């Protein structure tokens with residue numbers, strides 16, 4: 001059966017009214033989808049289980065050894081962008097790769113392959129408006145090609161916006177964006193594994209990570225301390241955070257198995273809770289992921305600030 005995610009469905013999933021910019025954007029998105037038949041649902045579950053429980057050697061684990069892969073991937077995007085000079089070249093190739101996505105803790109089949117990316121855009125327009133609208137400085141750590149920075153710019157037209165990543169292809173990509181489109185994004189090399197304490201955050205700063213801390217398992221302590229030391233005004237993490245998922249939901253449960261197999265982010269919520277208990281930070285917002293790819297509900301949100 002064909003269905004469509006409506007504005008009111010999104011308001012309901014988010015749990016509050018949405019900003020007018022997002023409302024406008026929804027008009028240009030095709031959010032129609034097919035509900036899965038029982039057989040199709042079984043096939044998808046079978047594919048996920050097969051990925052998770054066959055021999056582990058096919059699974060690419062996150063970690064330090066992957067630097068060249070990221071350099072290569074973002075280098076390819078940057079090359080394509082320099083040729084076509086089109087925003088779409090900046091979108092990571094993993095969006096729209098599978099015929100299924102997640103919505104409201106279920107699996108659905110989008111009619112349009114852009115829908116997976118559209119759902120990410122929806123989430124970002126909402127979160128950025130909620131937390132970054134009034135910042136003077138915005139930083140995305142682990143920003144990849146820099147494609148998310150455009151939405152931060154739309155929501156906040158005056159802030160200085162900087163993208164950071166350990167991959168030098170990321171800085172190359174951002175430099176090209178600036179040269180080709182006449183934008184003024186900052187770029188800086190930053191490695192979560194070797195935090196550059198010399199890089200200081202500006203006044204009224206908002207920082208976010210989007211599917212980036214996922215890559216570092218439990219090696220986020222130096223980065224969190226860096227953010228505390230730099231008095232970041234608001235820190236947002238939109239990441240695969242297993243502790244926000246519901247073990248009683250089969251799709252959430254399998255997401256958590258996937259996080260483990262891929263060596264994704266681990267113990268992050270507990271770390272923030274401990275810091276809150278110690279009086280160092282205040283957690284201001286938490287939300288379980290309501291969108292995702294075929295394999296994971298990967299976009300839970302936690303926001304915190306220094307106390």
Ligand SMILES: C[S@@+](CC[C@H](N)C(=O)[O-])C[C@H]1O[C@@H](n2cnc3c(N)ncnc32)[C@H](O)[C@@H]1O
Pocket residue numbers: 070092141142143144145147148164165166167170190191192193209210211212213215216
């Ligand atoms: C899944 S991608 C997400 C990129 C971007 N946030 C986006 O939404 O397109 C993960 C990103 O984390 C970056 N990354 C992985 N390990 C890192 C590290 N140790 N320090 C900084 N960035 C890292 C990768 O280079 C890549 O850009």
